Amino acid sequence: MKILFVTWDGPQVTYLESLFLPIFHKLKGYGFQFYVLQFSWADKEEIALRRSACESFDVPYYSIQVARRPVALGSFLTALWGGRHIRRLVDDCAIDVVMPRSTLPAMSALLALRGRKEKLVFDADGLPLDERVDFDGLSPNGFVYRFLRDVESQAVRVSDAILTRSSEASSVLFARAGAGTSKKKFFVVTNGRDKNHFKVDNGSIPNHARRELSVPSGSPLVVYVGSLGGKYKIKEMFDFFSLIVERDSSARMLVLTGSKEIAISELKSFPSIKDSVRIDKVGASEVPRYLSAADLGLAFIQPGFSMKAVSAIKVGEYLLCGVPCVLVDGFGGEKEKVKSVSVILKDFSNEAMTEAVNWFFEVVVPHRxxxxxxxxxxxVDFFSLEAAVESYLVALKSL
Structure with a gap:
């Protein structure tokens, strides 16, 4: 079965390479050949790198340049024009299934497949429109939100299968689609990582990483990996680490992010911990060796309605590397998966954080x-590449 995956990504987004391509490559062994059509405004060099990455996973890659002037109108017109590109690829490559990821690619796919026999799998991948309402100021009463919500609901109604990252997301999309939509076509899939890449390392690598970071022997190392700004709460993470340092002044914190300037600016407000925090940016291949050296991972993301539809990729990376974590209540479907190896904060209050710090020193540190x-x-059970592939197979075999 040939599947065209249609996605819409900016220059800094690496989900295609880091998350989806390994899954697609594994699924080929089960008879599913993926093709990628990416809408993007990345430059030619970045597009070439993405094409090379796809080729390394035996996934044909095609791209469409997104018009950016003006941004809103340009994106809308690109999505409309994208339907023609999809239709052409479907014909040229004998595609059986079109799988748009998120709303604008879904609009292009709906236009492309009108009156055609190919199947449609809608990868909802969260509630992106509601995320813009929660964190970017988009009005839920405005034309853009209402129009794209209609596109989202139409995609759910006509799709042969809908992929989500949580049962809460499935419930929301099912309710919005209205009467006549079957619950049987909703499937929760996993954001899986390669367990052979993200792994526990009991050899010299973690010790070398700790020496590189100047972490004293036996001292706690707290880590955060990911984006910053907006819903990613670096101030609250520094608040939390300050409580760790009050208990053990030798503790260290490592922040690995592409947004170093945000972390550096915020750290200026925390003079008591500035010498205990290292802020850096490393290549994706380097992340596991630093995680394997850590004792605690943080995932402080602002709760919101849209977050119920999200599965935090970094939580899976932490756990695969043997790192317990502290996260905030509100992620869809995470509670059971991280049960007994993490603490879920009810909020960012000092009381809630203190309870988590006590858990770290009383439960984690003595039994590392x-x-x-x-x-x-x-x-491995919930966030590995194998777990992800199994979840996709259930959905794809239903077609």
Missing amino acids: KSMREKCRKRG
């Missing part, structure tokens, strides 16, 4: 080896 093993097992 056994906790590392438990985290690894949870990671």
Whole structure:
């Protein structure tokens, strides 16, 4: 079965390479050949890198340049024009299934497949429109939101299968689609990582990483990996780490992010911990060796309605590397997956954070080896590439 994956990504987004391509490559072994059509405003060099990445996974790659002037109108016109590109690829490559990821690609796919026999799988991948309402100021009463909500609901109604990242997302989309939509075509899939890349390392690599970071022997190392700004709450993470330092002044924190300037600026407000925090940017291949050296991972993301539809990729990476984590209540479907190896904050209050700090020093630190093993097992069971592939297979075999 040939599947055309249609996605819409900016220059800084690497989900295609880091998340989807490994899954698509594994699915080929089960008879599913993926093709990628990417709408993007990245430059030619970046597009060439993405094409090379796809080729390395035996996935043909095609791209469409997104018009950016003006941004809103340009995106809308690109999505309309994109329907023709999809239709052409469907014919040229004998595509059986079109899988748009998110709303604008879904609009292009709906236009492309009108009156055709090819199947449609809608990868909703969260509630992106509601995320813009929660964090970017988009009005839920405005034309853009209402129009794209209609596109989203239409995609749900006509799709042969809908992929989500949480049962909460499935419930929301099912309710919005209205009467006549079957619950049986909703499938929750996993954002899985390669367990052989993100792994527990008991050899010299973690010790080398700790020496590189000047972490004293036996001292706690707290880590955060990911984006900053907006819904990613670096101030609250520094608040939390300040409480860690009050308990153990030798503790260290590592922030790995592409938004170093945001972390550096915020750290100026925390003079008591500035010498205990390292802020850096490393290549994706380097991340696991730093995670394997850590004792605690943080995932402080602002709760919101849209977050119920999200599965935090970084939580899976932490657990696969044997790192327990502290996250905030509100992620869809995470509670059971991280049970017993993490603490879920009810809010960012000092009281809630203090409880999590107590858990770290009383439960994690004295039993670091056994906790590392438990985290690894949870990671493999729920966040590995194999777990992701199994979840996709259930959906694709239903077609």
